[in-house]
Structure formats: structure tokens, C-alpha cells
Amino acid sequence: MGFGDRNAKLLIIGLAPAAHGGNRTGRIFTGDRSADFLIRALWETGFANQTESKSKNDGLQLIDAYMTNPVRCAPPDNKPTPGEILTCRPYLLKELALLRGVRIVVPLGAIAFHAYLSILKDGGLIASRAAFRFAHGALFETHPGGPCVLASYHPSQQNTSTGRLTAAMLRDIFSEARRLLDAAEI
Numbered sequence: 001m002g003f004g005d006r007n008a009k010l011l012i013i014g015l016a017p018a019a020h021g022g023n024r025t026g027r028i029f030t031g032d033r034s035a036d037f038l039i040r041a042l043w044e045t046g047f048a049n050q051t052e053s054k055s056k057n058d059g060l061q062l063i064d065a066y067m068t069n070p071v072r073c074a075p076p077d078n079k080p081t082p083g084e085i086l087t088c089r090p091y092l093l094k095e096l097a098l099l100r101g102v103r104i105v106v107p108l109g110a111i112a113f114h115a116y117l118s119i120l121k122d123g124g125l126i127a128s129r130a131a132f133r134f135a136h137g138a139l140f141e142t143h144p145g146g147p148c149v150l151a152s153y154h155p156s157q158q159n160t161s162t163g164r165l166t167a168a169m170l171r172d173i174f175s176e177a178r179r180l181l182d183a184a185e186i
Contacts, residue, residue, distance in 0.1 A: 004066030012067040037155035045174035070115035109154030
């Protein structure tokens, strides 16, 4: 269900395929308002080759980025249960194992943030999740040699229509990710 550059340095973790987006189109963050927000921000910061993601065959390519979800089916009301997250965890674990070059993880929303931290904790890479408090723009070093986590609100229609997340705020997240990646290569 993930999509992008398999040699990615940036990993974006969403929530689940949206009923009218990825679940309908067959590609994550495609064909809905969340996709409109996310793909434009990725394009503006050099992580995507085009400004929109309308269909599985629209030519979208991610550049040095990969996106996935901790949940593989569209949950009712976009609120997966802890059991659904655990049931789907093996898929995310396999993707994480294959994506060896990731330097920055951007979880979109608190559910993605906690799902990723749970994997780190269960793998013995962090002692506790208590030191990691979700906040938009919060940056964390998780473990020596591991990727940094840069948290963001999810570009859901609920967040974007209320102004909780603006296009500029999301662009700033990926601008910061770009800056951190560029600084690490010097």
C-alpha cells in the first residue's frame, strides 16, 4: 500500500487509506483533499514531481520520499482501533525494514506518531514513549543512528477546513525536512 522512492531518506506516515481517496484509487494520498494538500507541499519542497495526485496512473513520482500508513483499510470515521493498528503492524514493519536510508520520519497526526513510536519501543530502540509529546512541528531524535521524527498535523479535511493546518504550515514541515536532509549531507 505504500508508495514512493524505495531509497527514500524521508518517510511520511499517514493514517489509513481514505474511503474516497486511497481506498478508491488504489494509491495512498491520491484523489482526495488530503492528497491535494500533501502532494502540493511535497512538490513545493522538491519531494514530488508534480502538484497533484488524482489517479494511480497520473505520473506522480516521489523524490527521495516514501509514504505509507499504519492501517491498511479505511476505518469507520477515520478512527482505527488499537486492534486494527496492531493487526496491520506487520506490513508497516516490513516496509520499515526495506527502507534502510530513511533519515527523517514525518508522521501525519497523533495516531501515526504513536504507531511509529510504539514500533521503536517494542523494538527496544526507545525506552519509553513518554519523552515524545505530539505537537505540530515538534522534532525528536529517537535513538543513536536512527531517523529523526518531525511531527505534523494530518492534512485531513477536518484539519485543513478549520485552519488547524494551513498549506503554509504543511509546507514548512517539509521545508524543515529538506533543510535537515541537506544539512546532513554536508
